[in-house]
Amino acid sequence: xRVLGNSPTLFAVLIVCLLLHVVEAQDEVRExxxxxxxxxxxxxxxxxxxxxxxKSDPVGAANDVLxxxxxxxxxxxxxxxxxxxxxxGDDEQVPWGHGAEFKPTPAALGNxxxxxxxxxxxxxxxxxxxSMVFRTEGSKSVKVPFYVNANYDADSIERVVLIxxxxxxxxxxxxxxxxxxxxxxxxxxxxxxxxxxxxxISPMFFNQKDADSGAAGDDELYFKNAGWAVxxxxxxxxxxxxxxxxxxxxxxxxxxxxxxxxPNVKHAVMAGHSxxxxxxxxxxxxxxxxxxxxxxxxxxxxxxxxxxxxxxxYYNSSSSCDSASKWPFGFDHAPxxxxxxxKNKESTISRYGDRRILxxxxxxxxxxxxxxxxxxxxxxxxxxxGALYVKSLKSVFGDFPSNQLVDFVECVSHxxxxxxxxxxxxxxxxxxxxx
Ligand SMILES: *[C@@H]1O[C@H](CO)[C@@H](O)[C@H](O)[C@H]1NC(C)=O
Ligand SMILES: *[C@@H]1O[C@H](CO)[C@@H](O)[C@H](O)[C@H]1NC(C)=O
Ligand SMILES: *[C@@H]1O[C@H](CO)[C@@H](O)[C@H](O)[C@H]1NC(C)=O
Ligand SMILES: *[C@@H]1O[C@H](CO)[C@@H](O)[C@H](O)[C@H]1NC(C)=O
Numbered sequence: 001x002r003v004l005g006n007s008p009t010l011f012a013v014l015i016v017c018l019l020l021h022v023v024e025a026q027d028e029v030r031e032x033x034x035x036x037x038x039x040x041x042x043x044x045x046x047x048x049x050x051x052x053x054x055k056s057d058p059v060g061a062a063n064d065v066l067x068x069x070x071x072x073x074x075x076x077x078x079x080x081x082x083x084x085x086x087x088x089g090d091d092e093q094v095p096w097g098h099g100a101e102f103k104p105t106p107a108a109l110g111n112x113x114x115x116x117x118x119x120x121x122x123x124x125x126x127x128x129x130x131s132m133v134f135r136t137e138g139s140k141s142v143k144v145p146f147y148v149n150a151n152y153d154a155d156s157i158e159r160v161v162l163i164x165x166x167x168x169x170x171x172x173x174x175x176x177x178x179x180x181x182x183x184x185x186x187x188x189x190x191x192x193x194x195x196x197x198x199x200x201i202s203p204m205f206f207n208q209k210d211a212d213s214g215a216a217g218d219d220e221l222y223f224k225n226a227g228w229a230v231x232x233x234x235x236x237x238x239x240x241x242x243x244x245x246x247x248x249x250x251x252x253x254x255x256x257x258x259x260x261x262x263p264n265v266k267h268a269v270m271a272g273h274s275x276x277x278x279x280x281x282x283x284x285x286x287x288x289x290x291x292x293x294x295x296x297x298x299x300x301x302x303x304x305x306x307x308x309x310x311x312x313x314y315y316n317s318s319s320s321c322d323s324a325s326k327w328p329f330g331f332d333h334a335p336x337x338x339x340x341x342x343k344n345k346e347s348t349i350s351r352y353g354d355r356r357i358l359x360x361x362x363x364x365x366x367x368x369x370x371x372x373x374x375x376x377x378x379x380x381x382x383x384x385x386g387a388l389y390v391k392s393l394k395s396v397f398g399d400f401p402s403n404q405l406v407d408f409v410e411c412v413s414h415x416x417x418x419x420x421x422x423x424x425x426x427x428x429x430x431x432x433x434x435x
Contacts, residue, residue: 044411047363051410058406062390074380090417100183105173112168115209120172142240146203147175163202164276171202181420185430229279230328244337257293273416277304286338298356302419306375314392321373329374358405358428361386362412
């Protein structure tokens with residue numbers, strides 16, 4: 001008190017500082033409530049700093065994420081997977097859409113829980129192609145339907161974006177929002193997009209409920225539940241019960257790089273968000289694209305809910321969970337398609353370090369806690385899992401892999417289109433080079 005008593009100036013300065021602090025804290029509260037921020041989410045301005053750091057220093061940015069208050073707490077009640085972008089974030093243009101036209105996704109009949117009766121056929125410059133024969137055994141053939149641009153000149157295609165659906169098996173939606181993202185990319189002059197050179201393809205992964213409800217035709221491949229996302233085998237039609245969903249992607253990559261289909265193609269980008277991102281990460285690790293074009297593929301992985309984890313060091317050691325080391329979370333008990341690569345764990349991981357990958361994580365994507373122990377062993381929520389995964393990449397490879405990039409996206413939650421329309425995703429998906 002003596003110091004203060006003797007120094008009215010210092011006292012005044014302290015009071016002003018205190019007041020400023022209160023004002024700042026109030027601003028923070030306003031920003032949080034006004035923009036629907038919830039516990040364990042930084043203000044957007046603080047998130048911006050992490051986003052820009054992630055461009056040059058992925059591991060430093062991951063460390064910043066892990067310092068967010070309580071981000072590693074497993075207490076589910078306080079989590080809220082909220083959206084800062086209006087609507088669901090995939091039904092209208094985002095603020096960073098650069099004035100591009102946004103075309104809404106058409107509706108399907110049915111839903112992913114009870115099965116689809118009818119899926120969209122033709123919309124917004126895309127169409128459903130149901131004539132692609134995937135395999136023939138004896139006198140029977142099986143087809144895999146896929147969405148693709150309605151009009152294109154195969155001779156001019158140089159880049160194909162191959163898109164997984166999300167949990168809803170909604171390939172029509174994913175090709176449509178990727179089409180919207182492409183229109184945003186076209187407005188960025190520095191990306192120099194020539195749309196005549198780009199083709200989008202999104203195969204359908206039906207399941208047994210779609211076969212029962214009518215959307216899947218008698219000669220069309222279907223899987224069981226969500227097994228398609230982790231390389232499981234098909235369940236029908238009869239005669240075709242042993243096809244891995246990853247073989248379907250091998251098939252499409254073969255189709256894309258076959259010069260008799262696309263004489264000038266040089267690059268394929270496999271892309272997925274959420275469950276599609278889980279599929280993409282696992283395909284990047286266990287997929288078997290041919291060597292001739294293996295290095296011409298890059299992978300966009302947006303907001304996955306879990307990973308095939310590379311490094312037990314980054315498991316949550318306080319969780320005792322046997323299934324954490326088992327497929328699809330670990331390398332044990334891999335399905336037939338991935339058996340050999342899972343057995344050769346070291347070389348499989350080492351090759352994964354060469355893959356060209358952009359991981360995009362929404363900094364508000366702090367939901368996704370699981371009922372199962374294995375995803376929780378990777379972290380208590382999607383954002384934490386992503387940050388821990390980024391750290392594990394450095395620990396596994398010594399340095400962070402030079403072909404891999406990270407984008408922690410400011411103030412976006414578990415929102416597919418807002419993630420796709422971000423500049424760094426656009427740059428990676430539509431204009432990055434392979435050499
Ligand atoms: C590890 O799991 C425990 C128990 O579920 C949880 O309390 C803790 O927050 C978790 N830590 C991390 C780093 O995920
Ligand atoms: C479906 O795609 C295949 C492969 O590109 C093509 O040969 C076939 O003509 C297409 N079918 C229709 C109806 O567009
Ligand atoms: C799948 O089944 C077909 C015939 O039923 C068989 O020819 C083929 O070898 C099987 N493939 C695998 C990977 O088991
Ligand atoms: C792979 O990309 C390189 C560089 O763009 C290109 O020269 C090569 O032809 C591509 N390979 C295939 C199989 O498309």
